[in-house]
Amino acid sequence: MAQAQIMNLTGNQAVAYAMKQINPDVVPAYPITPQTPIVEEFATFVANGVVETELVRVESEHSAMSSAIGSAAAGARTMTATSSQGLALMWEELYIASGLRLPIVLINVNRALSAPINIHCDHSDAMGARDSGWIMIFNENAQEAYDTTICAVKIAEDKRVFLPVMINYDGFTISHSIDRVEVLDDTTVREFVGSYNPPYNMLEKPITVGPFDSLGGFYYEFKKAQSDAIERSLSVIQEVYDQYAAISGRHYHHLESENIENADIVFIIMGSLTGSVREKVNQYRSQGIKAGLIKVRTFRPFPGDQLAQMVAGTKLLVVFDRANSPGAEFAPLASDVAASLFKAGKVMPIINVIYGLGGRDLELDEIDEVLNFSLKVLSGDKKPRKIWISLKGKEVE
Amino acid sequence: MKKFEIDKLETYGVDEHPVGAHIPEAGNSELYETGSWRTFRPVIDFEKCIQCLYCFIYCPDSSIRLEEGKVVGIDYKHCKGCGICSSECPRDAIEMKEEIRED
Numbered sequence: 001m002a003q004a005q006i007m008n009l010t011g012n013q014a015v016a017y018a019m020k021q022i023n024p025d026v027v028p029a030y031p032i033t034p035q036t037p038i039v040e041e042f043a044t045f046v047a048n049g050v051v052e053t054e055l056v057r058v059e060s061e062h063s064a065m066s067s068a069i070g071s072a073a074a075g076a077r078t079m080t081a082t083s084s085q086g087l088a089l090m091w092e093e094l095y096i097a098s099g100l101r102l103p104i105v106l107i108n109v110n111r112a113l114s115a116p117i118n119i120h121c122d123h124s125d126a127m128g129a130r131d132s133g134w135i136m137i138f139n140e141n142a143q144e145a146y147d148t149t150i151c152a153v154k155i156a157e158d159k160r161v162f163l164p165v166m167i168n169y170d171g172f173t174i175s176h177s178i179d180r181v182e183v184l185d186d187t188t189v190r191e192f193v194g195s196y197n198p199p200y201n202m203l204e205k206p207i208t209v210g211p212f213d214s215l216g217g218f219y220y221e222f223k224k225a226q227s228d229a230i231e232r233s234l235s236v237i238q239e240v241y242d243q244y245a246a247i248s249g250r251h252y253h254h255l256e257s258e259n260i261e262n263a264d265i266v267f268i269i270m271g272s273l274t275g276s277v278r279e280k281v282n283q284y285r286s287q288g289i290k291a292g293l294i295k296v297r298t299f300r301p302f303p304g305d306q307l308a309q310m311v312a313g314t315k316l317l318v319v320f321d322r323a324n325s326p327g328a329e330f331a332p333l334a335s336d337v338a339a340s341l342f343k344a345g346k347v348m349p350i351i352n353v354i355y356g357l358g359g360r361d362l363e364l365d366e367i368d369e370v371l372n373f374s375l376k377v378l379s380g381d382k383k384p385r386k387i388w389i390s391l392k393g394k395e396v397e
Numbered sequence: 398m399k400k401f402e403i404d405k406l407e408t409y410g411v412d413e414h415p416v417g418a419h420i421p422e423a424g425n426s427e428l429y430e431t432g433s434w435r436t437f438r439p440v441i442d443f444e445k446c447i448q449c450l451y452c453f454i455y456c457p458d459s460s461i462r463l464e465e466g467k468v469v470g471i472d473y474k475h476c477k478g479c480g481i482c483s484s485e486c487p488r489d490a491i492e493m494k495e496e497i498r499e500d
Contacts (some may be wrong), residue, residue, distance in 0.1 A: 101417030162416050199416050206423035213418065222418050224411045 004182040004248070011174035014146040014181045015081070015107050015167070016041035020051055021189035022153055024105075025076035025196075028056035028067035032086040033119045034171035035109040039081060061086035065093035065106075072102035073209040075201035077153070080104065083171060084111035087125045091132070097164045098133030099226060100210060103156030103196075104164040106134070107149065110271070110322075111171040112358040120359020121171040123271065126299075127323040127332045129166065133226055135233055136300040138270040139169040142179035144297075147250055150184075153193045154240045161233045162199065163226075168299075170272040172359065188247055234301045254303035256295045257310055259285050263292030265374050266311050268337055269320040270296040273355070273362050277320065280367040291371070296333065304340030311341070316349050316384070318374050322356045330386065349377055349384035360390050369396045403428050427475065431458070435478030437493040439471055445490035452482035452491060 009017060016038045019027070027046075029039045046055045056071075058064045064080050072078040082090060087108055097104050112118040113125055126136060135155060139145045145167065152165040169175065184192075200207045213219045238254065245251035259281055260266055267277050274295045284291040294310060296303075311317060321331030330338055334352035341348065353370055355362045366389050373396050376382040387396050399413045401421050406414070415421050441452075448468060453461040460476035462469050483491040 099417065100419070200419050200421050205421075208420035208423070208426075209417075211418065211420050218406065218409075218414060218418070221409070221411050221414055225414060225416075228411065 007181050008178050009181045011142040011145050012037040014142040015149050018146045018149040020045045021186050023051045024079045026054045026071035026078045028058050028064045029080050030058050030061050030064045032083045034175045035081045035083040061089040065090040068104045069097050072104050075198045075203050077196040078104050081107035083109045084125045094129050094132035101162040105152045106166045108166050108168050109171045109175045118358040122357045123323040126168050135165040140274045142181050145169040151240045151244050155237050158236045161236050173272040230301050254298035258293045260292035264290040264315045266292040266314045267318045268294045302336045308340045308344035318351045320353045351384045352386040354388045366390050430474050432474045432476050437478040439482050439491045440494050442490045445488045451485050455481050455485045
């Protein structure tokens with residue numbers, strides 16, 4: 001295992017540090033809160049000659065992703081970063097990046113979408129891009145953000161995958177808070193990510209990228225191939241996590257469970273507030289309440305089969321969503337959880353908890369409110385439904 | 398991935414197409430017939446033509462056929478009937494005639 005160094009870094013600094021070690025060929029980026037410090041920090045590395053990256057200062061996120069597509073199509077290793085409205089402005093290019101099977105790595109620092117305008121965290125931005133065909137990974141802390149940024153390059157560029165990867169972590173809570181981060185040395189990271197070998201390289205041989213697929217063309221076949229690739233990536237991601245464990249000592253999985261043995265109630269969550277729920281679950285266990293926790297790290301592709309297996313003996317699921325799907329029965333994470341259970345032939349009640357929109361804190365005693373409601377559902381006094389926690393002046397009834 | 402053969406794409410399975418719908422070879426757009434979009438066809442009156450080659454210079458689709466430096470006709474497989482040649486011809490030697498299906 002390689003020599004690690006311990007540093008005090010914010011989430012954004014940790015990711016900029018990972019990008020420095022990856023030394024991508026091209027980084028086109030446009031600043032937006034709370035992503036800005038990544039690009040500021042990385043621009044310093046470029047200015048100081050620490051990396052050989054071409055930093056393209058574009059005039060919008062639409063241009064940032066367009067440039068990223070151009071450079072990745074040309075055969076250059078390409079990374080970029082954004083948040084919120086910036087990701088929204090990239091929307092049409094997100095589909096082009098995945099459709100053209102370009103292994104771009106995008107750091108998305110999660111932030112709410114307007115209106116009303118809000119710069120704080122929720123997962124609405126990422127959920128808007130949910131069906132764009134990108135691999136989506138969510139992180140709990142700066143360490144995970146650093147680690148998965150490095151893994152993302154290897155996942156995206158794997159010849160069985162060739163898909164863009166979106167690394168997500170919570171705005172401010174992770175992006176601007178200083179954390180203890182173990183970083184690897186530069187050589188170890190560069191050897192781990194290796195060199196980029198695109199299937200076609202415009203720099204060596206002329207090719208056509210993005211040709212018109214006429215009526216009676218092959219759009220349908222290409223979409224199936226793309227869908228197969230993201231499904232295939234499930235095992236590739238785990239392979240990369242396994243290889244990363246060998247150099248870092250940190251072994252990641254799509255889903256990470258705690259206390260789920262014999263659990264009656266399993267809480268499912270992703271992102272920084274996993275820590276608060278973990279704290280409470282440990283406390284509930286010590287009080288004799290059979291609660292458990294599953295943290296979702298890989299959101300696309302969704303590890304549904306694994307999830308259904310993990311919760312096989314559970315009586316009730318409580319799924320925390322930091323985004324809503326207005327008018328839908330469930331928010332995005334709960335929808336996937338429900339679909340996974342249904343596919344596996346399992347039926348159990350699901351409480352979908354909407355929390356933390358626009359950076360609203362989820363207090364520990366509010367998790368108790370969720371537990372109390374859950375216990376009432378278990379005893380049959382309440383029906384499972386979508387609940388909004390932490391509303392001002394309103395407790396969950 | 399199969400060796401890319403543009404004429405055989407119809408027979409390719411999902412995994413046999415080039416990744417990401419790229420066309421991994423250059424210079425094969427002439428194999429793709431684009432002339433079928435045309436509603437008006439340029440027809441050259443060689444009695445009027447003075448071989449100035451304006452049509453050849455202006456044609457955006459390289460569809461003016463030359464032989465030994467002389468205009469000999471139109472490549473109707475790729476001409477989209479834009480009419481620029483007809484408009485630019487200093488001797489009005491190119492007439493745009495409506496395409497009428499014979500069947």
